[in-house]
Amino acid sequence: MPMTGLSSGSLSSPKVDVVIDTGHPFLNLTVDGFLKIGSIAVSKVAVEETYNCLTKGSVSERNFEHALKRMCKEGVYWGSVAGVYVGMEYGMERIRGTRDWKNAMLGGALTGALVSAASSSNRDKIVTDAITGGAIATAAEFLNYLT
Amino acid sequence: MPMTGLSSGSLSSPKVDVVIDTGHPFLNLTVDGFLKIGSIAVSKVAVEETYNCLTKGSVSERNFEHALKRMCKEGVYWGSVAGVYVGMEYGMERIRGTRDWKNAMLGGALTGALVSAASSSNRDKIVTDAITGGAIATAAEFLNYLT
Incomplete structure (x- = not known):
């Protein structure tokens, strides 16, 4: 759980440290x-x-x-959504054997398709959401290298 | 500009390498x-x-x-939006003097507020968009450390 507290003069950062080892x-x-x-x-x-x-x-x-x-x-x-995305990206890394932005793109596309398929059955919408998911994940990955 | 081409057996990655030095x-x-x-x-x-x-x-x-x-x-x-966000995050880094996820949060919040203010004048919507922007930027930063 995030916990915040006031230390002298500055706000200490929320700590999100739940470690669950599922093996x-x-x-x-x-x-x-x-x-x-x-x-x-x-x-x-x-x-x-x-x-x-x-x-x-x-x-x-x-x-x-x-x-x-x-x-x-x-x-x-x-x-x-985040859990599915992280899992997908990890899966892509294992399947493709490399770490690059294409993992993020494919993971984002699969996540977009899955999340969309779970909430609607319109085929066109699923494809569009997959494309958007891939684009957002790629953008996040690129921004990441920039900053 | 991104350029794609087919090399033997695999799709080569699009290359996005435009370097403009503004000084x-x-x-x-x-x-x-x-x-x-x-x-x-x-x-x-x-x-x-x-x-x-x-x-x-x-x-x-x-x-x-x-x-x-x-x-x-x-x-x-x-x-x-990306340009504003990257600029804001850089600005935050200069002002705060450190690199952590709070730069992303503040940069995202400012970007959300700016983009929202540019397209609408509803004060409540600007605040909500700022909060959403901050949350998305923080989430992207965290995902980044995960994968």
């Missing part, structure tokens, strides 16, 4: 991706809902319940 | 980000439009024009 690198990576990206999504929704409360100026029990539900839903969704 | 690292990074991510977006639209043509089974001049226009528009849009 297989593929599963370890997937679980790790799920937990880390899931935590980020949960934090994102928490910040968003806090902002909503601040602008509305009122905190009711219903808002709180709604926020909690959104945190669970988005956390699981982002986490699953 | 300042900040500008260099921004231009680099614009060109690289812009090329990815252009390729993405090209693949998508090719798929559209294949499923429809016809290629007309109008489709081609439409595809070209979309390539330009999306290329410039993705490129600009």
Whole structure:
């Protein structure tokens, strides 16, 4: 779980250190991706809902319940997508035997196709989502080398 | 420009190597980000439009024009967002003096706010987009350490 605390003069960084050893690198990576990206999504929704409360100026029990539900839903969704992506990229690395941006592209495309196939049955949409997934993963990989 | 070619037995990788020296690292990074991510977006639209043509089974001049226009528009849009993000992350690094995931988070948040402010004037939407931008950038940074 991310934990924040105030140290003298500076905000210490949230620590996301849950290590679960499932005994297989593929599963370890997937679980790790799920937990880390899931935590980020949960934090994102928490910040968003806090902002909503601040602008509305009122905190009711219903808002709180709604926020909690959104945190669970988005956390699981982002986490699953990340887990599938990390697993796919690892799989690509094993199959292709090299580490480069093409792993990210293929992993992103497969993840996009899978996530899209899970939520809709329109063939054209699945292909478009696969292409978008691949493009986003490639872009993230490239940005990574830049910065 | 990305160039693909068929070598014996395997597809050689597209090469994206445009080096423009503007004389300042900040500008260099921004231009680099614009060109690289812009090329990815252009390729993405090209693949998508090719798929559209294949499923429809016809290629007309109008489709081609439409595809070209979309390539330009999306290329410039993705490129600009990437350029702003890379510049922001570099700026954060200079201001904060360290390299960690918080640069990505702050850079992503600022980029989200800027891009959103450029296209709409709704204050709530700008804040929400900033939060989403920060979350996505952080997620990309984390995934990066995982794989």
